[in-house]
Amino acid sequence: xxxxxxxxxxxxxxxxxxxxxAGAAIARPGSEADAVDGVVPGVVATPATPGVLARTLxxxxxxxxxxxVRGGGxxxxxxxxxxxxxxxxxxxxxxxxxxxxxxxxxxxxxxxATLAETNRVLRRHRQWLPLDPPxxxxxxxxGIVSANDSGPHRQRHGAPRDLIIGMTLARADxxxxxxxxxxxxxxxxxxxxxxxTGSFGCLGVILTAxxxxxxxxxxxxxxxxxxxxxxxxxxxxxxxxxxxxxPTALELGAPPATMFIRFESVETVVVDQAEQAAxxxxxxxxxxxxxxxxxxxxxxxxxxxxxxxxxxxxxxxAILPGExxxxxxxxxxxxxxxxxxxxxxxxxxxxxxxxxxxxxxSEQAAFVTALRERLPVGRGSATIQRAxxxxxxxxxxxxxxxxxxxxxxxxxxxxxxxGTLNPGRGPGGL
Amino acid sequence: xxxxxxxELGRIVGPDxxxxxxxxxxxxxxDGLVRLREQPAVAxxxxxxxxxxxxxxxxxxxxxxxxxxxxxxxxxxxxxxxPDGVLIVxxxxxxxxxxxxxxQQITVEPGVLNLEVTRRVASxxxxxxxxxxxxxxxxxxGNVAENSGGxxxxxxxxxxxxxxxxxxxxxxxxxxxxxxxxxxSPGLDLLGVLVGSEGTLAVVTKVTLRLLRRPEAVxxxxxxxxxxxxxxxAVSDIISAGIIPAAIEMMxxxxxxxxxxxxxxxxxxAEAVLIVELDGPKSEVAVLFAQIEAVCARxxxxxxxxxxxxxxxxxxxxxxxxxxxxxxxxxxSYYVQDGVIPRSRLPEVLRRIRQLxxxxxxxxxxxxxAGDGNLHPLVCYDExxxxxxxxxxxxxxxxxxxxxxxxxxxxxxxxxxxxKACHMPKMxxxxxxxxMQLVRAAFDPDQICNPGKLFPTPRLCGEVPGPYRAHxxxxxxxxxxx
Numbered sequence: 001x002x003x004x005x006x007x008x009x010x011x012x013x014x015x016x017x018x019x020x021x022a023g024a025a026i027a028r029p030g031s032e033a034d035a036v037d038g039v040v041p042g043v044v045a046t047p048a049t050p051g052v053l054a055r056t057l058x059x060x061x062x063x064x065x066x067x068x069v070r071g072g073g074x075x076x077x078x079x080x081x082x083x084x085x086x087x088x089x090x091x092x093x094x095x096x097x098x099x100x101x102x103x104x105x106x107x108x109x110x111x112x113a114t115l116a117e118t119n120r121v122l123r124r125h126r127q128w129l130p131l132d133p134p135x136x137x138x139x140x141x142x143g144i145v146s147a148n149d150s151g152p153h154r155q156r157h158g159a160p161r162d163l164i165i166g167m168t169l170a171r172a173d174x175x176x177x178x179x180x181x182x183x184x185x186x187x188x189x190x191x192x193x194x195x196x197t198g199s200f201g202c203l204g205v206i207l208t209a210x211x212x213x214x215x216x217x218x219x220x221x222x223x224x225x226x227x228x229x230x231x232x233x234x235x236x237x238x239x240x241x242x243x244x245x246x247p248t249a250l251e252l253g254a255p256p257a258t259m260f261i262r263f264e265s266v267e268t269v270v271v272d273q274a275e276q277a278a279x280x281x282x283x284x285x286x287x288x289x290x291x292x293x294x295x296x297x298x299x300x301x302x303x304x305x306x307x308x309x310x311x312x313x314x315x316x317x318a319i320l321p322g323e324x325x326x327x328x329x330x331x332x333x334x335x336x337x338x339x340x341x342x343x344x345x346x347x348x349x350x351x352x353x354x355x356x357x358x359x360x361x362s363e364q365a366a367f368v369t370a371l372r373e374r375l376p377v378g379r380g381s382a383t384i385q386r387a388x389x390x391x392x393x394x395x396x397x398x399x400x401x402x403x404x405x406x407x408x409x410x411x412x413x414x415x416x417x418x419g420t421l422n423p424g425r426g427p428g429g430l
Numbered sequence: 431x432x433x434x435x436x437x438e439l440g441r442i443v444g445p446d447x448x449x450x451x452x453x454x455x456x457x458x459x460x461d462g463l464v465r466l467r468e469q470p471a472v473a474x475x476x477x478x479x480x481x482x483x484x485x486x487x488x489x490x491x492x493x494x495x496x497x498x499x500x501x502x503x504x505x506x507x508x509x510x511x512x513p514d515g516v517l518i519v520x521x522x523x524x525x526x527x528x529x530x531x532x533x534q535q536i537t538v539e540p541g542v543l544n545l546e547v548t549r550r551v552a553s554x555x556x557x558x559x560x561x562x563x564x565x566x567x568x569x570x571x572g573n574v575a576e577n578s579g580g581x582x583x584x585x586x587x588x589x590x591x592x593x594x595x596x597x598x599x600x601x602x603x604x605x606x607x608x609x610x611x612x613x614x615s616p617g618l619d620l621l622g623v624l625v626g627s628e629g630t631l632a633v634v635t636k637v638t639l640r641l642l643r644r645p646e647a648v649x650x651x652x653x654x655x656x657x658x659x660x661x662x663x664a665v666s667d668i669i670s671a672g673i674i675p676a677a678i679e680m681m682x683x684x685x686x687x688x689x690x691x692x693x694x695x696x697x698x699x700a701e702a703v704l705i706v707e708l709d710g711p712k713s714e715v716a717v718l719f720a721q722i723e724a725v726c727a728r729x730x731x732x733x734x735x736x737x738x739x740x741x742x743x744x745x746x747x748x749x750x751x752x753x754x755x756x757x758x759x760x761x762x763s764y765y766v767q768d769g770v771i772p773r774s775r776l777p778e779v780l781r782r783i784r785q786l787x788x789x790x791x792x793x794x795x796x797x798x799x800a801g802d803g804n805l806h807p808l809v810c811y812d813e814x815x816x817x818x819x820x821x822x823x824x825x826x827x828x829x830x831x832x833x834x835x836x837x838x839x840x841x842x843x844x845x846x847x848x849x850k851a852c853h854m855p856k857m858x859x860x861x862x863x864x865x866m867q868l869v870r871a872a873f874d875p876d877q878i879c880n881p882g883k884l885f886p887t888p889r890l891c892g893e894v895p896g897p898y899r900a901h902x903x904x905x906x907x908x909x910x911x912x
Contacts, residue, residue, distance in 0.1 A: 103774030104803075105669060126672060148619070159614075161622055162591055169865075177865040178858070183770040185588070185802040186839040187577045187626050188846055188857055189884065190866040194590070194622030203618075215672030241534075242555075244646040246710055269714040318614040322532035352613055378595060378610030401617040404606045408618045410872040427617045 006042040006086065014043050014065075014087075021059055022052045026093075034088055036068050037081040038389060041088035048093040050168070050176060050207045057205060058174025060087050061420045068422050069201040071112055071140030075147050077386050079200060079425035080397050089205065091142050097121040098208060099182075106165065106182055108210040111142025122213060130157035130214040134308040142206045148198030151304070152249035152262070154347055157214060160197050166210035167193040172416040176207070184212045195411070202426030203415040217248075217264035221274035222296045225281040225288040227257040230332060232284045234325035237348045239280055245273060252348040253306055254328060259286075259348065260303055307345045312358040314386040315368060320379060321351040327374075331355070334370060338363040351380075365394040377402040401428035431471045431514065435492055439474055439516065442484045447522075449473040458517050461502040461509040462564075466848050470497070470511030475519045479597070479605070479635040482518065486633060487603030489516055495878045498633045500540060500569030504576060505766055506847025508628045508883055515878075518633060520571050526550055527636065535594055535611060537638045540571025544578075547639060556641040559586040562843070563751040574634050577626030579843035581677040581750065582707075584801035586642070588843070590625040597636035598624065601874040611638055623869055628845050629880040631873040645709035648676070649719045650743045653731035654700035658682055658784075658796065661702035662776035664729040665800045668706070669773060671725065673718050678801030679705040684760070685753045685797040685808065692756030695749025698733035704800065705750055753797040754808070761793065761810030763819070765826040768844035769833030773803040782832050783807055790825045792818070804842035805833065827853070846884045852891035854884070 006014075011029045018027035026048070030041035042065075047053035060067045065086035070076060072092075095112035102125035109118055109129075115136040119128045132151035133144055143149075145167075150159040157163065166180030169192075179192035196203055227233060233252050236259060240247065249262040259281070263273040274290045281288045291299050307314060319327050328344070335342035340363055346353030357364050364387075371382045377400050384397045401408070405428050412430040415421075424430075440448045449455055450472055460467040476482045489496045495515035502509055511517045524541035531554050536547060544565040547558040561580035562568055568578070574596065579588045586592075595609030609621035624631050655661040661680055668678065681689065686697050697703055706722055708715045726734060737743035757764050771779050780796065783805075787794040795808040807829050811822035830840055830853060840850050840857050854863060863885060870877070870885070 101772060101774070103666060103670065104772040106772070148614075158587075158591065161619060162587065171865065175861045175864070177861045179862065179865070181839050181857075182837045183772055183803055183839050183842075185579060185583065185770050185799070185804045185842040187579075187588075187843055188840045188850075189854065189862070190869050191577075191590070191623050191626055192865060192869070194619050195869065197622070198619050215674070218672070238532075241643055244555075244643050244711070246645075246714075265714050266717050269711065269717060272713045273711060316614070318612045320533045320612050322530070350613055375612075378607055378612070378615060380610075380612040381614065381616050383616050398616045402607055402610075402615065403604075404608045404617055404620055406604075407600065407606060407620055407872060411618060411620070411869060414868040414872045430618070 011042045018043065018045050018056060018059065021055055022047060024048070026052060026056070030088055036076050036085050036088065039082050039085050041068065041085040043086065044088045044090060046090040046093045050094070050170065053089065053205060053207065054170040054174045054176050056089065057170050057172060061172045061174070061418050064418065065420070066423055067420050069142070069146070069205050071143035072114060072135070072138035074135040074139045075143055075149065078147065079422070080392055080429065081389060082425055083423070091140060094207065095140070100125065101182065102127055105213045105215070106184060106210060107213055108166070108182065108208055109141045110208050111140060111206045113141050115139055115141065115144060123216065126216045127213045128216055129163070129211050131160060131163070134304055141209055145197050145206055145209050146199065146201050152251050152260070152300070152347065154352070155250045155349060156248040161194050163211045164193045164197055164209055165212055167196060168207045169196060169204040170207055171204050172418065172420045180210065182210050198427070200426045201422045202412060202430045203421065219267040219270045220262065220264045220292060220296060221270040222291045222299060223261040223274050223277045223281060223288050224291050224299055225259040225261065225286045227259070227284065227286040230254050230257045230328040231325055232286055233257055233259055233328065233348060236281060236284050236286070237324065239284070240277065241349065243280070245277060250347065250349045251303060251345060253303060253345045254332070254343070260299065303345060306343055307354045307356040310343065310356045310358070312356055313364055313384065313391060315355040315357060316383050316385050317353040317355060317371070318381045319351040319353070319375065321349060324348065324351065330374065334367055338367050340364060340367055361388070361390045361394065364391055368395055372399050398427055398429065431494070435488070435494065436472060438488055439472060439485065442488065443474045443476050443481055447475045447477065447481070449475065458499065458502070458511060458519065461499070461504040461507060463505050463507040463847070463849055466507040466510050468511045468513050470517035471514055473517040473519055475522050477522050479523070482523070482633055482635055483599050483603055483605060485516065485518060486599045486601065489878060490602045490876070493876060493878060495881050497880045498571070498575070498629045500572035501543070501567050503564040503568040504572060504845060504847065505768070506841065506845040506849040508576060508845050508847035510848045510883070512881060520569070523635065531556065533611065534641045535638055536641055537636060538570055539636060540569060540574070540634050542570050544568050544570060544573055551641055555644050557644055558639055559592055559642050560589050563754065570637050570639070571634050574625055574637055575627065575629045576843065576845045579799070579804070581679055581799060584678060584799065585674050585676045590622060592640045593621065593625055593637060594640055595638040596621060596624065596634050598632035598634045600632050601876065601879040606632070609638070628847060628884050630870060630884055631879060647712040647715040648707065648709045648743070649715050650705065650707045650737040650746055651719070651722060652697070652735040652746050653704050653726040654698040654733035655702045655704065655729065655731055656700070658702045658780045659777045660729050661704050662780060662800070664704060664725055664731060665776060666774055667725045667729065668722060669801070671721060673721060675706050675722070675801065676709045677705065677707040679750050680796070680798055680800040681750065681753060682796040684793055684795035685757070688756035688760050688795065689749040689753050691759040693748050693752045695745050697749055700733065704731070705746055750797070757795060757808050757810065762812045762814070764811065765809040765822050766844070767805065767807045767809070767826050767829050768841045769805050769830050769838055770842040771803045771805065771833050771836050771838040773801065775836040776800065776803060779805070779832050779836060783829060786825060786828060790821060792822055792825055794825070799842070802842070803838070848883055851884060851886050854886050
């Protein structure tokens with residue numbers, strides 16, 4: 001059952017206080033629909049300007065209230081369950097594409113803008129923010145940056161931390177600060193944008209982010225391949241690399257053993273590369289079809305859904321790319337032993353995989369623990385992205401962070417000395 | 431510096447690792463920015479990570495500042511020694527520790543030279559992408575400190591995009607491992623902020639770098655233009671066409687002549703040249719190359735040279751990469767700036783610089799990474815002419831103002847260092863700088879790790895840097911200006 005951490009009287013008083021502070025109605029009592037991992041927030045505030053957001057945040061810090069930031073709410077379940085959520089700060093009233101400098105291939109976006117809407121705007125000049133994490137119709141720029149979340153196109157374009165060139169943020173003490181700028185190359189000062197990227201809202205509230213963009217490709221083809229066994233997948237990846245193929249996405253899925261190899265460029269090039277890749281797939285005992293247009297779009301949507309539209313646990317697994325074959329064998333065998341349903345998708349060439357797990361919670365916990373034992377710190381990780389409370393009590397969501405944790409804790413202490421922002425839920429339990 | 435401290439330092443690094451001789455210390459007075467110099471109290475050349483750790487621990491205990499230095503090719507005084515501090519020279523930490531082709535990575539010590547990385551993996555068909563012009567002599571440790579770029583970062587990104595993990599000694603002497611061999615280590619991206627922190631957060635002792643597969647094809651073109659405007663428009667047209675070449679470089683008349691005089695690359699006698707390089711699958715390069723040739727023709731480009739082989743490609747790049755050093759042929763001294771502008775503003779900013787050249791009477795050469803708007807104006811002057819050094823500095827500062835006016839940056843790849851620390855408040859508010867200091871304080875609460883760099887300080891900014899004086903080692907003919 002969701003639980004609220006404060007009595008309604010107190011909550012109503014806080015709503016009035018925040019509305020007065022903003023000079024507008026920005027706050028309301030939290031409801032069950034706003035629950036963060038089972039915890040109903042006391043107050044939900046939706047500031048419409050950076051100044052009001054900063055004042056609201058300063059208020060929380062000064063009065064000792066905990067804050068969780070929400071964009072589209074697609075990743076609120078990541079991290080351990082919150083002990084309390086006094087204030088849920090929504091960025092959805094700040095959702096503009098502030099500036100698209102198409103001649104410079106850059107854009108500045110407000111945190112509350114959804115990725116899908118952003119890319120609808122950028123498409124007018126045949127450009128896009130080349131990120132394709134799950135749920136992009138709802139996921140916001142702020143959330144995607146906070147989680148450093150990405151999708152299949154990471155193969156070509158990288159993750160948010162590779163594309164971000166500037167940021168404005170509100171600090172826990174209410175000061176507004178910026179880092180980086182609007183130019184694609186810039187080493188002036190510390191790169192706080194990268195520090196905030198992937199910090200899960202525990203250092204500050206992202207207000208705007210500026211990215212380098214990519215031109216939309218003229219043509220696209222996807223080789224959709226199926227193999228008799230997982231072992232073939234790693235061999236195909238190695239072979240594509242050896243022959244200097246340049247896919248924009250190189251995904252695997254299992255079971256059954258599948259691959260999606262995407263090429264985006266000018267028409268003649270993608271046709272040529274896709275045909276060559278299909279030959280290579282055949283050489284490895286696989287069958288394939290070359291997809292384009294609607295069919296291709298649909299295939300990618302289904303690929304994302306394989307893990308992300310299922311109920312149950314989602315584990316993000318990072319491994320050394322060279323250990324792909326052995327890892328797939330282990331996942332398959334261990335899931336069978338533990339009577340778990342385990343679906344795998346992910347970046348075949350980068351060693352970043354996503355697992356959807358279903359089955360007895362104790363078996364899931366044992367599975368993840370055994371998986372982590374295979375991965376010494378620095379050589380891989382298995383983090384829980386979504387799980388029910390029971391599993392979260394059995395497992396540390398983040399896994400081992402390594403000897404950098406002490407500095408991370410110190411950074412957190414400097415940015416947020418009162419532990420206002422998403423306390424205990426950030427990476428490493430910050 | 432007290433004798434007990436010095437004795438302890440000597441015990442850690444051994445007699446041949448300790449430099450106290452004033453003559454020998456001259457070598458370390460400055461980095462590539464020879465205008466700024468400082469005599470370190472002492473320099474150490476550790477052989478092992480353990481020695482680095484012990485030196486830093488000792489400094490931490492005694493609250494003695496320290497500065498890490500690699501090859502000393504930086505252009506912003508980032509490795510400028512502290513007069514009361516220890517200079518930790520990392521050139522002896524130059525081992526390649528692990529080459530891991532299946533995982534496309536290499537682990538090296540910080541003193542390994544940039545080009546050496548590619549040399550070690552070239553036979554396997556791999557290379558290391560960031561390629562600063564100084565890549566034959568600059569070290570990986572320095573590249574990490576400065577987040578170094580190079581001509582090919584337009585397509586492939588900067589050092590930060592190619593460092594998977596580091597081992598580093600924190601200012602209190604503790605060893606940490608940030609990032610790793612696999613992607614996405616859980617935790618804050620401290621690696622992302624350490625890269626480019628100009629040696630102010632830690633001393634990096636091991637670096638794991640991402641290697642890239644050599645592209646199937648590379649094509650390089652050089653085209654001449656009758657104005658920098660026309661060349662700038664060609665750059666805009668290439669980007670607008672949705673093409674991201676591996677590199678787009680521009681040189682103007684002054685730098686073309688200097689390069690010709692120094693290394694004879696066979697550049698046309700023009701107002702501007704563009705060097706455009708494409709790489710990727712053969713079929714893609716062929717199609718896009720034709721589009722780029724058409725863009726150059728549309729913008730009245732002429733004298734097009736297409737590199738037919740590796741030798742000709744090498745010659746074109748030699749001309750470009752030698753441009754800084756070559757300026758010495760046409761001017762006794764020069765300031766290099768490193769400002770960045772949004773690339774669409776190129777023609778307008780270049781026109782302002784041209785006007786400034788006329789108004790000031792000083793020659794200003796331009797050689798730069800046009801694709802990403804990173805200018806390298808070279809303000810020429812003669813210190814023998816009274817007042818000219820001061821004028822040159824004013825002119826160089828004025829150019830930075832132009833960059834900031836159009837929303838640009840003080841520096842694209844050379845760093846802030848000691849050189850531009852005073853300009854930081856022009857780009858950042860006190861709140862912005864204070865937020866950066868939160869990170870600094872978390873890593874280095876005592877401010878002993880490369881103090882006086884990156885952040886504006888009264889000591890640096892209260893004083894006007896003097897005009898150029900020849901580096902003593904330069905006078906002695908020991909080093910060339912970089």
